[in-house]
Amino acid sequence: MTTTLPPTHRALVLDQIGQPLRVETRPRPQITPGTAILRVLTTGLLSYSREIYSGSRKYSLPTPSVPGNGAIGRIVAVGPDATTLQPGDLVFVDIYIRGRDDPTVAALSGVHDGHTVFSRRMMHSEWRDSTYAEYARFPLENCYALNEKRLLGSPSEGGLGYTVEDLLYLAVQLVPFGGLRAIGVDMCDRVIVSPATGAFGSTAVQVALAMGASVIAMGRNTETLEKVRGFFGAAYGEDRIQTVPITNNVEQEVAGLSRFGEADVFFDISPPEAAGSSHVKSAIMSLRHSGRACFMGGQREDLGIPTFYLMRRNLTVKGKWMYERGDVVKLIQMVEAGILKLGQEGGARTVGRFPLEKWQEALDVAAERAGPGERVVFNP
Ligand SMILES: NC(=O)c1ccc[n+]([C@@H]2O[C@H](COP(=O)([O-])OP(=O)(O)OC[C@H]3O[C@@H](n4cnc5c(N)ncnc54)[C@H](OP(=O)(O)O)[C@@H]3O)[C@@H](O)[C@H]2O)c1
Structure with a gap:
């Protein structure tokens, strides 16, 4: 179930914590059972992303790797064992990755490789690359299909009128x-x-x-x-x-x-x-x-x-570290029902929007603009 995809893509690479990031053209991620490949439409930064990659906030990550954060993407390919997800779906990409054989083992793709030898094993192999790239591969269970018509549709047609960037507030x-x-x-x-x-x-x-x-x-x-x-x-x-x-x-x-x-x-x-x-x-x-x-x-x-x-x-x-799968499903329901607002009505807006090449500026603006509802994004 794949569409024609480019053989290479651009990704931001962290060679080593403490070293400058760089943009690289590299082979596009390949589909394997249990995964989805998505075109990353927009992905956020944390107020402390700069501290993570500079090493001042003692987080551990695999290197070299593609860093990242929660994202909104469009699925372009799914593994043969996918059930409901399919190419074309607009999805929320959850970076909280859990062990399939032990869900108590967990880590944050692109942010932190977890707190155990097992989480590191998981993140340093299959899931080392995250969302600061044109394409990303994620476990199927980390991709949550969104009701695009409801969320992005115009209010005159029963939609909530959000932008794709507004959806990032879910993360x-x-x-x-x-x-x-x-x-x-x-x-x-x-x-x-x-x-x-x-x-x-x-x-x-x-x-x-x-x-x-x-x-x-x-x-x-x-x-x-x-x-x-x-x-x-x-x-x-x-x-x-x-x-x-x-x-x-x-x-x-x-x-x-x-x-x-x-x-x-x-x-x-x-x-x-x-x-x-x-x-x-x-x-x-x-x-x-x-x-x-x-x-x-x-x-x-x-x-x-x-x-x-x-x-x-x-x-x-x-x-509590992060959330449970049921929480993600419930939160999306609340947003789609209009009970929990995104966008201006939710008090959130984009204050910085950057291509991958402007990573330093993006990290600086995210650190400076930490605070209520102010969002800085990469649109790779
Ligand atoms: N458990 C989890 O799953 C999870 C997930 C994500 C993040 N976190 C944690 O949540 C923290 C907050 O993230 P954030 O993105 O909200 O950070 P943020 O936007 O930088 O906000 C930091 C907040 O802390 C306040 N603060 C800073 N220094 C303080 C001090 N000495 N005493 C009292 N308040 C102080 C700031 O208030 P002022 O305006 O007064 O400076 C601000 O309200 C992160 O640093 C991370 O450790 C936990």
């Missing part, structure tokens, strides 16, 4: 959705999101609101915090989102949080540099009896968790 929404679902966030839960001013944190606010919860958003930057509140308050109801600044004064933060009553859930999505931030302690101390906390942040140091509160209030603490 951002999925991260907090995985964590919020893992601790069973439900209608009317009161959820503390912190920090809520970054790319994933602000999206966690949107996703929690769309799941029917109300949100208390915490952050150091009160101006950005107010922007998040203003935007999502207008979209989901002003009384459903409140803010409390991170002041690194636990007493002050707990007093601020208590104004809104006890919280059901605390969702942490801190970057490594937030290790030691007071918000973890303050948020845990503000949870009700039997409350839940989910840690998705990347802090490397141990956090100051007040265990006395965990014990006395029967709190549940859960860590």
Whole structure:
């Protein structure tokens, strides 16, 4: 089931962590059983992609390899064992790759080769190349067909009127959705999101609101915090989102949080540099009896968790890396149903759009424009 494809394609190559990337013309990926080949239409960058490839954020990746991130692509070929996927399908490409013989083994294609010898074995062979290329090969199960007519169609014909780049926001929404679902966030839960001013944190606010919860958003930057509140308050109801600044004064933060009553859930999505931030302690101390906390942040140091509160209030603490397959399916359903918005209505927009050759500029803009809804993309 293949169409005529060019024998070569252009890809961004990471020869070694810490070395400059370069664009190379190389043989196009070949179809094998269990895989799909897609033409990459658009693929995103993280605010910390530059730190990953420069080595300052100690992530491990196979080299040489094609780095990458979540993408929207069009399938051009599928392996002989494909069932429903077929050439021509518009798909969301999920970079969270799991072992087929052991799904607890996982890694992020183009971002991180995982935390075990087994994940490295998986990523250093079959799946070493990711999406910063014209063509990419991915496991069939990582390609999720999208309802193109509904998502990209014009509103006058029952479509949602999104652009292909708008669809990339799925990759951002999925991260907090995985964590919020893992601790069973439900209608009317009161959820503390912190920090809520970054790319994933602000999206966690949107996703929690769309799941029917109300949100208390915490952050150091009160101006950005107010922007998040203003935007999502207008979209989901002003009384459903409140803010409390991170002041690194636990007493002050707990007093601020208590104004809104006890919280059901605390969702942490801190970057490594937030290790030691007071918000973890303050948020845990503000949870009700039997409350839940989910840690998705990347802090490397141990956090100051007040265990006395965990014990006395029967709190549940859960860590979460990424999300489950069922979460991806459910999130796409929510977006296609119009319950969870993308594009301007979802507070997201493209602030930088680059060809592969402009990789340095793309990495710089992504680092500088980290924040709510601001997206930088490669359109290979
Ligand atoms: N578990 C998972 O599956 C998963 C997946 C993806 C990412 N992550 C983690 O999520 C982290 C956040 O990603 P992102 O893309 O949202 O990053 P980002 O856009 O760079 O946002 C970082 C956020 O952290 C805040 N912050 C920075 N330093 C802080 C400090 N010292 N104290 C308190 N807040 C501080 C920033 O607020 P200011 O505006 O005040 O600077 C901003 O809100 C990543 O670094 C990664 O470790 C986890």
